Amino acid sequence: MKKNICIGTRGSMLALWQANFIKSEIERLFPDLEVGLKIIKTTGDQITDRPLAMVGGKGLFVKEIETALLNNDIDLAVHSMKDMPGELPQGLIIGAIPKRENPFDVLISNGSRMLAEYKKGAKIGTSSLRRASQIKHIRPDLTIESIRGNLDTRIKKLKSGEYDAIVLAAAGLIRLEQESQITEYLDETIMIPAVGQGALCIETRANDDDIALIMEKLDHYDTRICVTGERAFLKQIEGSCHIPVACFGKIENNNVVLTAVVASEDGKELIKEQLVSPMDKMELNGRILADKVLEKGGKKILESLNSNDA
Numbered sequence: 001m002k003k004n005i006c007i008g009t010r011g012s013m014l015a016l017w018q019a020n021f022i023k024s025e026i027e028r029l030f031p032d033l034e035v036g037l038k039i040i041k042t043t044g045d046q047i048t049d050r051p052l053a054m055v056g057g058k059g060l061f062v063k064e065i066e067t068a069l070l071n072n073d074i075d076l077a078v079h080s081m082k083d084m085p086g087e088l089p090q091g092l093i094i095g096a097i098p099k100r101e102n103p104f105d106v107l108i109s110n111g112s113r114m115l116a117e118y119k120k121g122a123k124i125g126t127s128s129l130r131r132a133s134q135i136k137h138i139r140p141d142l143t144i145e146s147i148r149g150n151l152d153t154r155i156k157k158l159k160s161g162e163y164d165a166i167v168l169a170a171a172g173l174i175r176l177e178q179e180s181q182i183t184e185y186l187d188e189t190i191m192i193p194a195v196g197q198g199a200l201c202i203e204t205r206a207n208d209d210d211i212a213l214i215m216e217k218l219d220h221y222d223t224r225i226c227v228t229g230e231r232a233f234l235k236q237i238e239g240s241c242h243i244p245v246a247c248f249g250k251i252e253n254n255n256v257v258l259t260a261v262v263a264s265e266d267g268k269e270l271i272k273e274q275l276v277s278p279m280d281k282m283e284l285n286g287r288i289l290a291d292k293v294l295e296k297g298g299k300k301i302l303e304s305l306n307s308n309d310a
């Protein structure tokens with residue numbers, strides 16, 4: 001067994017919180033191990049001025065870290081699950097999926113207004129196509145404006161009056177102890193979260209048996225089951241960051257209720273489908289749900305989006 005283990009991570013506050021959390025979990029479970037962090041800059045970290053949907057490409061926040069893993073520069077990588085592309089490079093696996101934090105999106109208002117209470121024309125900040133189209137679908141009268149930057153920057157832009165409200169993932173706010181800022185939780189009746197939102201992904205080398213022993217202890221069964229279904233959906237849809245897609249799995253009575261959305265960018269068309277799956281059939285049922293969404297109009301939406309890309 002190795003004595004020293006190196007975790008690769010991005011350098012953002014949230015990424016460092018997540019990597020330090022996994023470091024302390026490993027040290028608690030395996031007191032003989034010493035765990036260090038290595039900060040790796042990714043392409044996504046270097047682009048701060050444009051919505052990432054415009055940059056395109058999958059895995060903007062993970063590629064350089066995966067290279068370090070394949071080169072044995074690090075032993076494991078801690079990512080936000082929702083930053084992970086559908087397919088991993090040859091030789092790498094999802095070693096563990098720890099227990100999920102709150103998976104939902106939230107509204108932070110200037111004041112205390114809920115989404116339903118805003119007046120026509122109110123400015124909502126988000127750069128996520130998934131969030132924008134789901135808001136436009138229920139509130140076509142609101143104005144969606146792009147926003148980027150880290151959590152503090154976004155909250156500062158909100159407080160300065162640039163926006164009436166912004167939408168963020170609950171998980172990041174909770175982890176960085178900013179939960180008190182939240183005005184409204186947008187649960188799955190209002191907005192379906194991104195695939196994997198709120199979960200972490202610990203990526204490892206497929207042939208590293210020492211690390212596998214550690215991963216066993218970090219994995220959370222229910223989270224892995226739900227995320228497996230969500231990611232099977234994502235792979236089948238072949239979702240790029242160009243398209244508003246969402247999928248969320250939740251355990252109810254020993255089954256997983258998977259809900260998925262594909263929407264047009266203006267929110268006028270929105271296909272929402274649900275499927276109840278036994279826990280051991282998530283790969284299959286994630287794919288079946290994707291086919292159902294495609295057949296019910298998702299395919300048409302995706303084709304019109306792809307032709308806009310050209």
Ligand SMILES: NCc1[nH]cc(CCC(=O)O)c1CC(=O)O
Nearest residue numbers: 080082168169171172197198199
């Ligand atoms: N888009 C960037 C990103 N990637 C992961 C999180 C935190 C939430 C999570 O772990 O799912 C965030 C912030 C956000 O979307 O508000």
